[in-house]
Amino acid sequence: MMMNDMASLGDTQTQAPDRHIGDVILDLQGISLSFGGVKALTNISFDVREHEIRSIIGPNGAGKSSMLNVINGVYRPQEGEITFHGKVRKDMDPHRAATQGIARTFQNIALFKGMSVLDNIMTGRNLKMKCNLFEHALYWGRAQKEEIEHRKKVEEVIDFLEIQSIRKTPVGRLPYGLQKRVELGRALAAEPTLLLLDEPMAGMNVEEKQDMCRFILDVNDQFGTTIVLIEHDMGVVMDISDRVVVLDYGKKIGDGVPDEVKNNPEVIAAYLGTSH
Amino acid sequence: MSDRNGQAAHAAALDTFPRLLMHHAAVRPKRPAMREKAYGIWQTYNWAEVAQNVRAIACGLAELGFKRGDRLAIIGDNRPRLYWSVAACQCLGGIPVMLYQDAVAQEMIYVLHDAEIKFAVVEDQEQVDKMLEIAAEAPLLAHVIYDDPRGMRHYSQPLLMGLDALQEMGRIHDGNHTDFLNAEIDKGATDDISVMLYTSGTTGKPKGVCQTHAAFIAAATGGAGFDKLTDQEDILSYLPMAWVGDHLFSFAQAMLTGFTINCPESGETVMTDLREIGPTYYFAPPRVFENLLTQVMIRMEDASAIKRKAFQHFMDVARRCGADILDGKPVSAGDRLQYWLGNLLVYGPLKNVLGMSRIRVAYTAGAAIGPDLFRFYRSIGVNLKQLYGQTETCAYVCLQPDGEIKLDSVGKPAPFVEVKLADNGEILVKGPMLLKAYYKRPDASAESINADGYFMTGDAGFFDEDGHLKIIDRAKDVGKLTDGSMFAPNYIENKLKFFQYIKEVVTFGNGRECVTAFINIDLEAVGNWAERKGMAYSGYTDLAAQSAVYDLIRDCVEKVNADLAIDPKMSGSQIKRFLILHKELDADDGELTRTRKVRRNFVAERYAVLIEALFEGRKTQRIETVVKYEDGREGRITADLRIEEAKTFTPQAGKQAA
Structure with missing residues (x-):
């Protein structure tokens, strides 16, 4: 029975074993990025280990989003070396980053407002689709089979994020917190090994934040996905992160487990807003 | 019923729910018994599959040491595997005890203690957490079996077990002892307690109401005959399993007639699921009907002027003659024409939106329903009726007969049921559907059943001139x-x-x-x-x-x-x-x-x-x-x-x- 097949797909035993922090999968060394005369990032080095939740924090304009954009290939740093899965990266663009298993969500929601939740998440499967445009247009032969397989995966994501009741609702009609969840869903549909989340909780109320935290932890826990996260809410960051890197004015001022970072005087200064 | 003769031939043997289940697996193995929406698709289980699954669960429970007469707590939303657990428990001669799934852990303790629960089948992590929270206070609780493994990876408590693993264990057990389960089913008697349902506790601590197979089978048989239910019905099971109504409609009647029960995807999707399934037989408390109507009215207020006008006009027509047409009373040809047109333009599409296009019989109970509300549904052609009953009577005392619907009555005494009024107006009932006893409460049992064997409902009411029962209030509240x-x-x-x-x-x-x-x-x-x-x-x-x-x-x-x-x-x-x-x-x-x-x-x-x-x-x-x-x-x-x-x-x- 179909049901049983699907149950075994979601079966815990067949997936990654218990979450344990593994080896370094992404290593950034001496990254500098400037736009003309403006230095966005200056000589930043840090690494991300497999299965961990790594947060990037810092005041506004610290270079956090630039850092994410460097990781998934939107920006190419002028200096520095990026090693991903043991390979030194030559040049990179977002498309190739995605094929290598990097997915992301955006600070400003970037969904197709007029399309349903289901279709939006389906777009996350884009890279996994093998058939050509012509086959898809005719919905014929292997395209049909492929579509069914992708739909199955998308339904698993919908089930995981508990958004069954809005499956067919156009995204534009949903409240902000749910839109954020749908965006996470689209990223998950790509079955990423590295998930970049750019302020997933910005503008949410307490309850929505709690939900989002739970989903982020569940993603990390159940799929073993490595997560790099930008977030302003310190409570959230300190609660769910394994390690935190702190940026300020494009420079790294702290790096370590949440407790270390919390007690770092430079970090406190940056956050309490002493004069520069 | 398509196989009434067949049933009659077996009638002598079909006096417990496990026997009924095995009967359906034999005579209609391919008919859908249950559907559940999972991953966006309705998954169907036919009677043969249900029987196999129930066997596996039953044998698994037996392997864990579940004995005849043990109580099995069942906690969760309406999931097929929880219904199977009810049936599995009955196969072993055990007593299923359903708990309200949204109760907090501390409220569950009372029932766990009272029913001396050793085994529990629960839906998911949420319920497991509650069980673990109170495990220390319920020392008897030895096994907690969960249906949905999601989020359960890091739980290593020895009392936990997945339902998949239990079923696997059961299949092996069944393979090694092929006669075991059939022998257990054969041991069952119709007067055994089939289920324990707790009263809601409106008046003091909840009491466990022990109902026999015979009682629920009588209530289900009476209701099925009264409304001519067949194995072709579809019902949406979305009300708490711990509630007597759900046990009657989604379990007892389904087991008796062999119709299909449908489990919604989640609590929030009930409306969508209702529309997709289009049940033929439906039960909802008044507030559900009220919410539906409120939603319709709110949406109509936002509709364009032409649509609003048309809606109002045809609703007036429906109010005038809709209920009479449904009851088969004489209606003028002009009104009939208007109603036919209205059905085409308004009532039909409206019923479709509400998921009520296929409804043959719908019931409401639990609270009084507003006359406007009641009239609204009847006037658009939904055969909505009221019933009256309580946990102690398998929710089966009075039913409104087709064509004799009165807004403020609950209908006539149902088949096999005898109703009379005490001097103070209290309603007294007698029949095969009465409770066997309250669990461990001989005092309460003696108090509620009088010397002549009548159950004292505690409700005050009177019969009107047509023999319909009207309920005023709780007798003690008056x-x-x-x-x-x-x-x-x-x-x-x-x-x-x-x-x-x-x-x-x-x-x-x-x-x-x-x-x-x-x-x-x-x-x-x-x-x-x-x-x-x-x-x-x-x-x-x-x-x-x-x-x-x-x-x-x-x-x-x-x-x-x-x-x-x-x-x-x-x-x-x-x-x-x-x-x-x-x-x-x-x-x-x-x-x-x-x-x-x-x-x-x-x-x-x-x-x-x-x-x-x-x-x-x-x-x-x-x-x-x-x-x-x-x-x-x-x-x-x-x-x-x-x-x-x-x-x-x-x-x-x-x-x-x-």
Whole structure:
């Protein structure tokens, strides 16, 4: 029975074993990025280990989003070396980053407002689709089979994020917190090994934040996905992160487990807003 | 029924639910027994598959040491695997005990203790967490089996086990001892207890009601014959499994007739699932019908002018003749034509949106249904009827026969049931569907069944001239004002609750000189009303305190007063003063039962200050209340509540006002 097949797909035993922090999968060394005369990032080095939740924090304009954009290939740093899965990266663009298993969500929601939740998440499967445009247009032969397989995966994501009741609702009609969840869903549909989340909780109320935290932890826990996260809410960051890197004015001022970072005087200064 | 003869031949043997299950697996193995929406697709299990799964669960439980007579707690939403667990437990001669899935852990302890639960089958991580929270206080609890493995990876407690693993164990056991389960099923007798359902605890601690196979089979047989149910029916199972109605409709009747039960995807998707399934047989408490109607009305208000006009016109037609057409009464040809057109343009599409296109029989019970509401559904051609019953009678006492529908009665005594009235108006019933006993409560059993074998329902009512039973109130709630006139709180409260703006009402008056009321506004309806009027509000407490809302509610109260004034017996109990509560009455705070009935005494105790203020005629009263949030934390709400007077009518004036 179909049901049983699907149950075994979601079966815990067949997936990654218990979450344990593994080896370094992404290593950034001496990254500098400037736009003309403006230095966005200056000589930043840090690494991300497999299965961990790594947060990037810092005041506004610290270079956090630039850092994410460097990781998934939107920006190419002028200096520095990026090693991903043991390979030194030559040049990179977002498309190739995605094929290598990097997915992301955006600070400003970037969904197709007029399309349903289901279709939006389906777009996350884009890279996994093998058939050509012509086959898809005719919905014929292997395209049909492929579509069914992708739909199955998308339904698993919908089930995981508990958004069954809005499956067919156009995204534009949903409240902000749910839109954020749908965006996470689209990223998950790509079955990423590295998930970049750019302020997933910005503008949410307490309850929505709690939900989002739970989903982020569940993603990390159940799929073993490595997560790099930008977030302003310190409570959230300190609660769910394994390690935190702190940026300020494009420079790294702290790096370590949440407790270390919390007690770092430079970090406190940056956050309490002493004069520069 | 397609195989009535076949059934008759087997009738002697089909006297327990496990035997019925095996019978269906043999005679209609390919018919769908259950559907569940999972991953966006309806997954079907036919009777043969259900029987196999039940076997596996039963054998797995036996392997774990489940013995005849043991109780099995079952906690969760309506999931096929939980229904299978009920059947599996019965196969082993055990007694399934369903708990309300939204109860907090501390509330579950009582039942776990009372029923001496050693085994529990629960739905998911949420329920597992509750079980673990109270495991220390329930030392007997030895095995907790969970259906959904999601999030359970890091749980290593020895008492936990996945249902998949249990079934696997059961299959091996079944393979090694092929005769074991059949022998267990053969040991079952029709007078064995088939299920234990806990009363909601409106009156004191919940009591475990022990029902036999014979009782539920009798109730199911009577109901199925009465409404000519066949194995072709489809029913949506979405009401709590712990509730007697769900056990009758989704379990007993399905097991008896072999029809299909459909489990929704989640609590939020019930509406969509209802539309997709299009049940032929449907049960819902009045508030569900009310919510549906409110949603329709809100959407109609946003529709274009032409659509609104058409809707209004055809709803007028339906109001005039729809119910008569449904009842097969004579209706003029012109009206018939109009109704036919209306069905094409309005009622048909509307029923389709509501998921009611295929409904042959729909029932409501649990609370009184508003006449407008009832008439609305009947007039668009939904055969909505009322029934009357309680946990102790398998929810089976009175049913409204097709074509003899009265708004304010609950119908005639159902087949096999004998109903009579005590001298004080209390309704007494007798029949095969009566409870065997309350679990471990011989005192309560003796109290509730009188010397002649009648069960004392505790409801007050009377028969009208056509032999239809009318319910007024709980017999013990019916009181007297100081001037001696009758005070039936539920009767008044129900009248008020029929207004869409009012969600809950508690009235007081027994032994007092007048009647007063606490009112909860309906946040959705009043909120919409406020939005249309451009009123700003921040939440329930703020909205409830606004004077415009008080005016709105006073209007409703005065309409009820005018209505009460017409009836000489009731005219004395018009509402003199009322207040709008600053918070919604909530089951988490113990103010409502899990079936959302008001716990009158508890509310009276908790808000004693307010009651005094009402009767003393103060203008305002300050109140501080502790509220419990869903996660168990506590908070406080303080508010100054206004108390307002409502106009009352003398009997004659009432006639004019009405």
